[in-house]
Every structure is written in C-alpha cells, then in structure tokens.
Amino acid sequence: MSTLSMRLPAISFHRFHGFGNRLVTVAVTLLGLLALTFFIGRVMPLDPVLSIVGSDADQSTYQQVYKQLGLDKPLYMQFGYYLRDLLHGDLGKAMLTGHAVTTDIARVFPATVELATVAILIGTFVGVPLGVYAATRRGRLGDQVVRVISLCGYSVPVFWFGMMGLLIFYAWLGWAGGAGRVDLSYDGLVTRMTGLLLVDSAIQGEWDTFRSALKHITLPACILGLHSMAYISRMTRSFMLAQLSQEYIITARVKGLSERNVIWNHAFRNILVQLLTIVALAYGSLLEGAVLIETVFAWPGFGQYLTSSLLLGDMNAVMGCVLLIGIIFVTLNLIADALYQVFDPRTR
C-alpha cells in the first residue's frame, strides 16, 4: 500500500563511506529485529501452553509444558533460548500444518518470489519510461498525467484493485486466469524443482502448464506491480530532472545531438545506479502488497501463509514470517548500498 512508498527507507547517502560500519549497523538492526519479534510474541494474550495442552489438561501437565517451553525462566534467558533455536534454524512448529515453520516457509516462499519478480519487472519496465517522459515534459500536460497516474498507484488499496481486476478480467471478460497459480486440471503435472512454476514448467517442456501459469500470474503481478511502478516512475522523474539541469546536458545539446541521444545516452545512463537501488528497495516493499494480493488471488505463497496463521493465532508461524520479511528488507537495503559502492565511481 501506499504506505509502503512513504515508508520505504530513504537511501542513506551519508553512510557510504564505511561499508564495515554499515555491516555493524545491519547486525545491530537484525538483533533488534529479533528482540522485537520475540517481544511481540511474548505480549501475546493467547496462552502458548494452553494452545498445546488444550483446556482440559490437568494442572501437572500444564506445569510440565510450561517448564518445557522455558516460560518459568527470566525473560532474558528465554530470549537466549530463542536466539539459540534460531541459529539452529528452528522457528518452532506451525499449528496449521504440524511442520516446522522453516519447512513451511521454504515450501511457500518460491510462489511469492515468482509473483514479486514478475511484478517488479512490470513495475520497472513501465515505471522508468513513464518517469523519463514526465521529466522531459516537466510542468506540462504529460507530466501532470504521469503525476496523477503514479499518485493513483500510491492511493489505490491493492486488495480492492485485485478484486476489481478479478471481477472485470476474469468473471466478466474471461481474459485472465482465476485464483491460484494454475488451472486445476494442470495442478501437480510439473515436478517441483525451483518452486517457480514458470521456470519449472519451461524446463520440463510442459508448455500447456506454462501457458496456464502465465495466464494466472499476469493479473496479480500487474496489480502488485502498480505500486512499484508509481514509486519507480516518480523517483526516475526526479533523478532525471536533476541530471537534465546539469551543464553537460547543455553542452550535449549545444553540440547538436538529438534530443533522444541526450536523454537516453547522456542523462539516463547517469541515473542507472540510482535506479538500481530504487528497484531493489521497491522489490522489498512488494512483499507487503503480496500479503494482501495473495489473499485475494488465493496465491499459495508466503503472504497467504502469514495471514492464515495470523487468523489462527499461530504465533510461531507469524513471527517466523515477520522475521523473514524483516531480514529480506534489511538485506535488500544492504544490497542497494553495495550496488552504489560498486557502480558509482564517486563512492570509491
């Protein structure tokens, strides 16, 4: 949701001098993240013991499980146990499936990655040209139109847009595939390799499945990508404006270069690094929209797993998911900074 855009971390230009510093910061942030999820898990009014033993259990069983979960220990020791389990890759068991949370997440995550990747591709390949166009038409009608389009992208509730999309393109027009990743008749035809259905079916030559999957992913990916498109186009516009006001652009124009050459070969090439970092950040924020979009489209991914666990009050699963999203976010931020370091000669 738009919220994301507003909450996308601003790129911290002042921090580029020390990448080592940055790593320390990230480590501290990650530790804080763990403390936060741990704390949220503990203030939960649901009694974790009761959810295991059931309400009919006698006092001694209750006490035993209470001890087993380490709830009789002081809070800092509980946090220690939490960290220890985490380092062993143990996030606890999910009530819904009975599997370990990590197993569950590994199973559902590729579906979300697939959706988010197609969405970011759409967002980038539509957003960048729109932003460049708006920058070249600054203040004129074209610019205003792009401005309204991207503000709409920020403002539309993504779950509502998804439902309207389903209604129009699936129920009324029949262009898009409906809920899920693939038509039911193709379900299970492709053996799981990468977990990305489009890739798996292409590798195995199951082109009917591939077509069906493509039909199913297009609509949710477009809707999910709308928000990144809005963000990317606005950032592209302001980056381009900053370049176009510089003297080398005037020089290029005075030399008599074509406008197209000036814009794409001179100005645009200089914003590529900035764009790359923006795209990395936008990719992280897609996860937020994915939580809602997956619920609407019954997409069997991470977001749907999170919300269904939430409604069951399954804290192990919820905190595992939240933690993972936090880690992905922090990592993408780090990657964005690293890209800057590597590609921008000024930061060397």
Added chain:
Amino acid sequence: MPAAMTITSPLPSPSAPVTTTPPDAPHSASEALRQTLKRGARRLTRNPLTMAGLAVVLVLLLVAAFAPLIATHAPFAQDLSNALKAPDAAHWFGTDEYGRDIFSRLVYGSRITLYIIALVTIVVGPVGLAVGTISGYFGGWVDTVFMRITDIFISFPGLVLALAFVAALGPGLDHAIIAIALTAWPPIARLARAETLSLRKADFVAAAQLQGASPARIIVRHIVPMCLSSVIVRLTMNMAGVILTAAGLGFLGLGAQPPMPEWGAMISAGRRYMLECWWLVAMPGAAIMMVSLAFNLLGDGLRDVLDPRSE
C-alpha cells in the same frame, strides 16, 4: 563605437544605494507569518490538483460531521427483504447481504476513517518530532540509540509490522490504531532529525545557547517550529498510507469488526458476494481510493509550497 553606447548594464551601478531590506519587508514576526501564509495560499490555490485534493478532504470532514443528515438510511438497520439490491433511486449504492444501505454505511464509515487518521496523527506527530529533534540536537550516543531503534522499526514494511502487533494484541479497531501508530512514527523521526541536524549549528541556535537557554527550551521554542512545515507535509502524505493500512487490516479481519461500517471491513464482508453483486466491493473501495488520493494530492501540493528545497 555607437553600438557599444546602446548597451546598458542590467546590473545597478556600484554607486547606487544598497538597501538591506526590501520595501515590503515585514515589521514583526506575526506580519512575516501572515505574509508567508498568504504567499503559500496563493501558490496552493494555483494548482488545480491540490485544490481537488483539498476539496475531497473538506467533503470528507463535512460528511463525517453531518452524517445523520446526509445518510438516507440508518447504517445498522437490516432489511432482509431488500438484501443485495443493485443501486437504484432508493438505495443509491445498493444494499448489502443484510439489506443495509451501502451509501449510508459509507457516510457513517467516514467517521471511523477520520477517527483512525486523527488518533494516529496525534500520536505519531509528537512522538516522531520528539525522537527526531532530541536525537539530532544532542547527537552522540543519544542519536545512535534512537536511530538504531528507528532503523529496526523501519526495516519492516508497515503493514507487516502492524499485522504482527495486531496479532499480539488481538483484532479490533483500537488495537489496529495502536499498531499503525507504532509503525508510522519512524519516518517522521528521521525527517525531524535531518531537519534538526541542519539547524543545530545555525546562528540563531548559537545565539539562544549563548543567552543560556536550556536544551529543552531550544528544542521546543527554536527547533521544533522550524521542523513543523516539513513534518506537516509528511503527516499529510502519511494519512493516505494510514487509511490504506487500516483498510488492509480491516480487509484481513484484524481491524474494525463487523457490523462497524469501516470501509475495509465492508469490502471484506462483501467479498463473498462479489461476483454477483459488484457494488458491495466497488463502492467502499472507491471511497478508500478517493480519500487516499485526496490526501496524497494535498500532501504533494503542500510540499511544493512549504518545502523550499523540493523542485
């Protein structure tokens, strides 16, 4: 050379008297403020998109204030014989599965939307300002600690963190508001800190320090007022985000609970009937989008006026 004679320099000659104050310079602080506001208002009214946003926000305020007069039906009144009716003259936006009038529910729902926005803003503005200005003014370890905490909160997407908090607190409108407020303050704090960093070495702050003003006084009287304009812009744009997050929580069944006419919860309830009765979902969603867009347009326009550094 006659040609050279015709060229007159556009610059005033060095001997011309140099006035230090323009003729219309303000004579007092209040007059200066008035002039700034007037200039700002003129720039604000020039942009039709901003005005459109402002108009929608004003309409929202009026609708919420006069909801009983505007609503054509009672928002909770069930009428099962009229359930799931398409929009017509009696029910402008149709009726839901209990025969309740959707238009009237939307009208009353505006109060919930405003309630959410107001509460979140009242909490987030001061908290963000306090954290940001204190962090920026004192620097050092205070800054490090505050900014690390901010980083942790900012490293989650807002909705996901709000989800986690609501999961812990239990579903409900007030819990949703708390959760949204907990996730919405970090950007404000960062903004206030950045502003404070650029101010704390300013001459007027040094002057106040030399006069013996306490840090608390300098922050409250000298730094906070300078941060206010950009914080207000940010808060306005945040409101759009707050509306969307609240609607998203309502849609997931974690925010306002039925039968409350909260717009997101209305969409969630109407989802089952969506394929036959599009108006159950389309109308509340359109309302959310319009209000959110209005706040975005208004915030965008305000930024152009209040923030001199924006292009």
